[in-house]
Amino acid sequence: MTTIEKFDDNVMHTYGRFGVVLDKGEQRSCIDENGKSYIDFGSGIGTNSLGFCDKEWADAVCSQVRSIQHTSNYYYTKVQADFAEKICSVTGYSKVFFGNSGAEANECAIKLARKYSFDKYGKGRHNIITLVNSFHGRTLCTLSATGQDSFHNYFFPFVEGFVNTKANDIDDLKSKLDDDVCAVMLEFVQGEGGVIALDKEYVQQVADICREKDILLIADEVQTGVGRTGKFLASEHYGVKPNITTLAKGLAGGVPVGACLADEKCSDVLTKGTHGSTFGGNPLACAGGRVVIEKITADGFLGEVTAKGQYFKEKLEKMDEVKAVSGLGMMIGITLKSKNAADIVAEAIEKGLLLLTAKEKVRLLPPLNITYDEIDKGLEIFEKILNA
Ligand SMILES: Cc1ncc(COP(=O)(O)O)c(C=O)c1O
Known part of the structure; x- marks a missing residue:
């Protein structure tokens, strides 16, 4: 029995899940059970604020488990x-x-x-x-x-x-x-x-x-x-x-x-x-x-969130298929001109990028400590999908 079959047999079907079994994560990427890697622009719906398994965060939680x-x-x-x-x-x-x-x-x-x-x-x-x-x-x-x-x-x-x-x-x-x-x-x-x-x-x-x-x-x-x-x-x-x-x-x-x-x-x-x-x-x-x-709250961190949110916005607004970008900081909504947001999110998974939707928009809630290099890599995948 595969993980998905076992899951579907035993867990209530309250979510429209994608057919991916995520196994491990490090920084802003995770890999599935087949070893395929994904850049994360969703952070578990805005939850993994420091990405996957941040070292100091993991050390603090693990040491607490033992105490x-x-x-x-x-x-x-x-x-x-x-x-x-x-x-x-x-x-x-x-x-x-x-x-x-x-x-x-x-x-x-x-x-x-x-x-x-x-x-x-x-x-x-x-x-x-x-x-x-x-x-x-x-x-x-x-x-x-x-x-x-x-x-x-x-x-x-x-x-x-x-x-x-x-x-x-x-x-x-x-x-x-x-x-x-x-x-x-x-x-x-x-x-x-x-x-x-x-x-x-x-x-x-x-x-x-x-x-x-x-x-x-x-x-x-x-x-x-x-x-x-x-x-x-x-x-x-x-x-x-x-x-x-x-x-x-x-x-x-x-x-x-x-x-x-x-x-x-x-x-x-x-x-x-x-x-x-x-x-x-x-x-x-x-x-x-x-x-x-x-x-x-460390010096400069929130300023970087603002700067990276702006960087996302500027790059997204230059994409042909993007009609408008909404939001504040790294809470980003993208209205597309002709493509369906849910289809884009599904295609992105195929190409190794995790995105979200919000109503008719593509939504991004990236980990707050994402790097510019990771933003560039993820947006390159996103633009290719939009232009396909
Ligand atoms: C603004 C807002 N309030 C409340 C909730 C509910 O949070 P939870 O799913 O942790 O109960 C959400 C979840 O998406 C939310 O976005």
Whole structure:
């Protein structure tokens, strides 16, 4: 029985997988079980921020495995304390709650916002406004928050209390801000929705309105956070400080992690017994995450992410088949003139290049430490496919 047959016999068929069995990775390339090599422009959907098996990251995770791999959250660990201190000091937030995924980080944010409002205003002020075309996760609650009808099927009833507003339309938002609203939740760059950045002026207006009305602003930075856009948080591009920011994907370099960060105003809302997670803040994730944050915040690193994002954009815009390039930093969406993005991604695998799609676009989320040489090699393959 092949690996794929065994897999298909035993794992639920919830993904449209490509027929490749990835076996080993090093830096920004990996090889499949037949020894074929692939340049990685997807980093496991923005997760392997330091590429495959970065030496210091791997050493930190391995040494943690050998020292203590898990404790329940009824005890303290030094590695979680150090990681939490690091995240809070880098982001300027007061406190963090650790989970294991983006959806869990968003669940925590939603619970926090509702409890903040309940504690202060009582029952009823529980609605959360999210944007049309947003994506917030696959749990029932985060699916309900997701502003795309295509996700609102099969699993009825969905969680109530989510209202959608059109992105970049401040009047539409104002018309929906009644006395039942406790929070507005947004992605600065809609990732799954097609790599679309929000307008700066709109975001600043949203932040101002939220502040005036004591409505919490929640930033879902699960995809945009941890250096992806060239700043540690995408909110820095927009000059706003949301009350709550969620992180996941790239935060621990490939070990499952989710983080919900709260500012001073709401850092003590979730009290003993109101939230929890068995695996949240797991020592392996914290050990890996510490190395990720240290490397990403080292002098010059984020400037390089910006420069490389710009380099990608300039090279892509010169390609005949490329109609437009969207995104921020190394979160890149490519609209093609005539070719189908999904077909290009499938052909790229044949030619040894891993890409992603987002809606009708080709999406790139390369490892943040990719080299110019690797960018050139990958883009050469990409252009050949586009021109074929
Ligand atoms: C913006 C955003 N929020 C939440 C999620 C869900 O994250 P996870 O799959 O880790 O639950 C994703 C995943 O793509 C995302 O892009």
